[in-house]
Amino acid sequence: MAINSTLSDDGKELTIHIDGRFDFSCHQDFRSAYQRDDADPSHYRIDLKGAVYLDSSALGMLLLLRDYAGGDEANVKILNPSEDVRKILRISNFQRLFTIQ
Amino acid sequence: MTEPVSHLDQAVIAELQGIMGDSFGLLVDTFRQDSLGRIESLRQHVAGGAAEDVRQVAHSFKGSAANLGALQLASLCQSLEAMGKSADLADAPVRLQHVETEFTYVIAELEALLPG
Amino acid sequence: MQDDSLTILIADDSNTDRLLLEAFVRKLGHRTITAVDGVEAIECFHRQQPDIVLLDALMPRMNGFEVAAQIRREVGDTFIPIIFLTALTEADSLAQCLEAGGDDFLTKPYNSVILKAKINAFRRMLKMHGTLQEQRDEIARYNEHLLREQDLAKRIFDKVARPGYFKANNLRFSMSPMAMFNGDILLVALQPSGNLLALLGDFTGHGLAAAVGAMPLAQTFYGMAEKGFALKDMVRELNAKLYEVLPTGVFCCACLVELDFEHHTLQAWNGGLPDLFLVHGREQRIERIPSKSLPLGVSSSDAFDPAPGMYEMEPDDRVFLRSDGIHETVNAAGDMFGEDRLEAILHRDIPMAAMFDAVMQAVNAFAEGTERTDDVSLVELVMVPKQAFQTGSDVVPLVRELQGPVDWALDYELRMDSIRSFNPLPLMLHILLEVPGLRGHAGDIYTILSELYANAVEHGVAGLDSSMKETHEGFVGYYLQKEQRLRELADAWVRFHIEYRGDDNGGCLRIVVEDSGKGFKEVPDMTMPESGGQFSGRGLPLLKTLCRSLTVLSPGNRVEAVYDWQYKQSRA
Numbered sequence: 001m002a003i004n005s006t007l008s009d010d011g012k013e014l015t016i017h018i019d020g021r022f023d024f025s026c027h028q029d030f031r032s033a034y035q036r037d038d039a040d041p042s043h044y045r046i047d048l049k050g051a052v053y054l055d056s057s058a059l060g061m062l063l064l065l066r067d068y069a070g071g072d073e074a075n076v077k078i079l080n081p082s083e084d085v086r087k088i089l090r091i092s093n094f095q096r097l098f099t100i101q
Numbered sequence: 102m103t104e105p106v107s108h109l110d111q112a113v114i115a116e117l118q119g120i121m122g123d124s125f126g127l128l129v130d131t132f133r134q135d136s137l138g139r140i141e142s143l144r145q146h147v148a149g150g151a152a153e154d155v156r157q158v159a160h161s162f163k164g165s166a167a168n169l170g171a172l173q174l175a176s177l178c179q180s181l182e183a184m185g186k187s188a189d190l191a192d193a194p195v196r197l198q199h200v201e202t203e204f205t206y207v208i209a210e211l212e213a214l215l216p217g
Numbered sequence: 218m219q220d221d222s223l224t225i226l227i228a229d230d231s232n233t234d235r236l237l238l239e240a241f242v243r244k245l246g247h248r249t250i251t252a253v254d255g256v257e258a259i260e261c262f263h264r265q266q267p268d269i270v271l272l273d274a275l276m277p278r279m280n281g282f283e284v285a286a287q288i289r290r291e292v293g294d295t296f297i298p299i300i301f302l303t304a305l306t307e308a309d310s311l312a313q314c315l316e317a318g319g320d321d322f323l324t325k326p327y328n329s330v331i332l333k334a335k336i337n338a339f340r341r342m343l344k345m346h347g348t349l350q351e352q353r354d355e356i357a358r359y360n361e362h363l364l365r366e367q368d369l370a371k372r373i374f375d376k377v378a379r380p381g382y383f384k385a386n387n388l389r390f391s392m393s394p395m396a397m398f399n400g401d402i403l404l405v406a407l408q409p410s411g412n413l414l415a416l417l418g419d420f421t422g423h424g425l426a427a428a429v430g431a432m433p434l435a436q437t438f439y440g441m442a443e444k445g446f447a448l449k450d451m452v453r454e455l456n457a458k459l460y461e462v463l464p465t466g467v468f469c470c471a472c473l474v475e476l477d478f479e480h481h482t483l484q485a486w487n488g489g490l491p492d493l494f495l496v497h498g499r500e501q502r503i504e505r506i507p508s509k510s511l512p513l514g515v516s517s518s519d520a521f522d523p524a525p526g527m528y529e530m531e532p533d534d535r536v537f538l539r540s541d542g543i544h545e546t547v548n549a550a551g552d553m554f555g556e557d558r559l560e561a562i563l564h565r566d567i568p569m570a571a572m573f574d575a576v577m578q579a580v581n582a583f584a585e586g587t588e589r590t591d592d593v594s595l596v597e598l599v600m601v602p603k604q605a606f607q608t609g610s611d612v613v614p615l616v617r618e619l620q621g622p623v624d625w626a627l628d629y630e631l632r633m634d635s636i637r638s639f640n641p642l643p644l645m646l647h648i649l650l651e652v653p654g655l656r657g658h659a660g661d662i663y664t665i666l667s668e669l670y671a672n673a674v675e676h677g678v679a680g681l682d683s684s685m686k687e688t689h690e691g692f693v694g695y696y697l698q699k700e701q702r703l704r705e706l707a708d709a710w711v712r713f714h715i716e717y718r719g720d721d722n723g724g725c726l727r728i729v730v731e732d733s734g735k736g737f738k739e740v741p742d743m744t745m746p747e748s749g750g751q752f753s754g755r756g757l758p759l760l761k762t763l764c765r766s767l768t769v770l771s772p773g774n775r776v777e778a779v780y781d782w783q784y785k786q787s788r789a
Contacts, residue, residue: 090508093512097520
């Protein structure tokens with residue numbers, strides 16, 4: 001598991017990359033990735049290209065990010081989920097809360 | 102003229118004096134009493150042929166002598182200890198005599214170091 | 218430096234050496250305790266609890282080896298460095314020192330540089346060991362605390378989940394004994410109508426988080442089921458409750474199913490659990506019921522969809538509910554059990570009744586050789602003819618000793634807006650079930666109220682003719698027409714008049730339902746029709762069998778039902 005985040009040049013978009021298993025052990029790293037003192041982005045992108053697995057606590061973490069980013073007004077995109085990860089997101093119908101690409 | 106041969110390791114003595122300070126006299130006094138007691142009991146054990154007791158007392162005597170920098174004395178004790186260990190006390194009376202003689206030199210030298 | 222000073226025990230029968238070593242150690246800034254033999258060494262050790270012990274090997278009364286061994290025995294895993302003082306030089310004697318529990322040795326003549334280095338080394342080890350031990354103790358305390366909390370959570374969890382109809386003869390389930398810890402929960406209830414309701418939930422998080430969510434979940438579920446709420450209303454309320462209670466990020470993937478044994482239908486709602494499998498035996502077909510909604514407790518917005526699907530079942534058809542435990546079961550090679558293996562078992566040519574065991578056996582065999590073998594939740598519900606269904610439990614409510622009102626009447630009028638959007642039956646039932654002893658008759662009471670109310674709304678208010686329902690097309694048309702008429706009507710009403718009188722033996726309930734419709738040209742025949750077709754189908758004749766009397770009052774827009782009950786004849 002490795003999580004790192006990059007901020008766009010204009011500081012408005014934060015991209016969080018997740019590699020490996022996305023589960024409860026990532027909790028602290030994931031939170032630090034979006035709660036940054038040095039940035040106040042309006043858009044969030046979660047890049048799951050390197051994520052091989054996602055469990056229900058990861059779903060919970062995504063909800064926490066969504067809340068942090070403004071709840072129903074949040075602008076959070078989930079990018080590049082693998083087939084398995086996409087399926088987990090679909091079963092929970094998270095496409096209603098997030099833009100999944 | 103030859104230099105008088107010291108029965109003590111001067112480096113050890115210097116360190117002891119540094120560490121003990123005013124108690125150096127107490128240390129010398131304690132050593133004298135310990136040693137007289139050990140010599141007395143060695144006499145009895147050698148006379149009685151108690152090899153194991155000879156070994157133990159000689160061993161302790163050796164440690165203390167070494168600690169005081171009396172290396173020749175320690176070496177003599179060690180040979181007594183070896184006799185006790187091998188249970189062959191044939192040469193022990195002579196060796197004990199050497200120990201006693203060496204001890205008188207050592208203690209004399211130590212006491213000479215004490216003030217007045 | 219003062220903070221770093223240690224208390225050091227020196228045990229040596231040689232006065233000279235003891236005196237010397239004491240001076241050495243003090244010079245290094247430490248406190249000393251001295252003993253002249255082994256026995257005194259042990260006494261000093263007990264009295265002063267030194268940090269480090271310096272022991273001469275050969276001492277009167279008790280030698281150094283024995284002292285070391287006894288200290289080791291007494292202190293257990295507390296770290297006390299023991300250093301042997303010796304003029305020994307032979308290797309085997311030195312080895313003996315270490316075997317006896319010594320950590321190091323110091324040879325005579327003493328050397329202050331070596332002594333200092335050794336004491337400093339042990340001081341560092343003591344510090345490190347102390348930190349480790351503190352951390353270990355803290356972890357142990359934390360762990361114990363956690364276990365206590367989990368035990369508490371488990372007891373709460375078991376208590377709120379337990380009062381269900383788990384012995385129903387059409388239900389089989391396997392819940393992991395670790396259910397509380399993986400957050401799985403199963404709730405089973407009976408509607409007043411006789412329909413069986415089941416909820417399988419999987420909380421994110423586990424332990425306390427799951428128990429916290431389980432309480433409102435179970436209480437809302439059982440409370441609403443008992444009062445006859447529709448599945449959709451229950452799902453909506455469960456979602457609202459959990460959304461209110463649970464912190465963001467904790468939610469409950471769940472499915473709810475309702476089996477109607479009379480009409481052989483299944484209502485199912487799935488929010489976040491893997492597909493339910495509905496096995497149609499005669500057609501040898503497996504229908505999947507996928508998750509179409511967000512899980513419970515995620516969102517209160519329109520993104521949450523509480524509408525259940527409606528499915529037909531025949532007797533012996535069965536529906537399987539499961540959490541993700543089955544397809545996530547991992548074998549010794551690290552492969553997951555997966556969906557395909559599960560579906561393949563259900564497709565195998567085996568008797569329907571053997572499917573549940575076949576799945577459990579396959580999953581257990583798959584997990585053989587791994588640690589995790591029973592972390593699986595699977596529930597099977599079978600459609601059975603109504604008369605064959607048995608609750609199997611004594612959940613029949615206790616006769617209440619509490620006295621309620623024994624002589625009362627109430628009038629309740631629903632206007633058009635309410636008729637369109639509100640189901641008054643749970644509310645009415647709730648009031649009636651407060652009557653002492655009447656809970657055991659909830660099914661009858663519910664049937665009477667619901668038939669009379671449906672009759673009043675559909676035939677009275679909406680003016681529909683039930684003969685429409687005789688064909689399939691008509692059946693659909695009937696409900697479309699009902700919806701349309703209810704939308705159009707402005708000034709209609711339905712009134713309930715309920716009177717109750719009770720005594721020590723039982724009571725008498727009189728229910729009159731009146732509507733604003735025109736009534737009927739002629740008072741209907743109330744014998745049970747052979748094959749449907751009469752004005753009210755089966756509704757009113759069915760009620761006649763439940764009630765002491767059932768009367769349609771002229772001109773047909775008022776129906777009176779009188780229901781008697783007695784304490785000793787509680788129906789199961």
